[in-house]
Amino acid sequence: MIEPIPAWDPYARGCPSRDLLDQIGSKWAVLVLGELGRHGASRFTRLRQRLAGVSEKMLTQTLRTLERDGLVRRTVYPEMPVRVEYELTSLGQTLRDPLKALTEWSVQHIEEVLTAREEYDDRAGKR
Template sequence: MLDQIGSKWAVLVMGELGRHGARRFTELRQHLGGISEKMLTQTLRTLERDGLILRTVYPEAPIRVEYELTPLGQTLRGPLKALTEWSTQHIEEVVDARQKYDERTRK
């Protein structure tokens, strides 16, 4: 489960829904630059299956579908925010460690 919740796109989707509430597929795709339709669909299905987001279909013409965090998904907002803040604070150290590792292992 951690590999799914901790995936780049899952974190970004949940962050977007946590900050802005219910979103349509196209809104999510626009705000999450670089994600393909296929990857967004897979990510949304996984999060829905895990009970972290709710998919609501409105029987209108045209049909409207919105995604939002469930109460369970809301409980992850704090931990995900902390992870994001940690990443921001330590990105330079991580990049430096990666470069040093790559230099050592190339020989």
């Protein structure tokens, strides 16, 4: 029996799921989604503190992209000073387990990957 071709095929040129994979697979998106999944709603400053090395510009860009994709909700509270919090939407919550698995895999296998890189660089004369 021939399997039906899915409506959205990331292996097909022009499929919008490719763009989505690129966005949610970025380092900062994975870390922002993971942080919001672990600790719940968070203010921008707190996110920036927890994500060591992220610039203000990159965090802003990442949050806007995730909000546009419906994965993160931005809530502005009418207080003085204004308080803004970010949290996962129900759609964003569906990414918690897959991203947690990916993050755990990277931690469990980083030594093997670093060894493989070192061996490759030695063979390629990059060291």
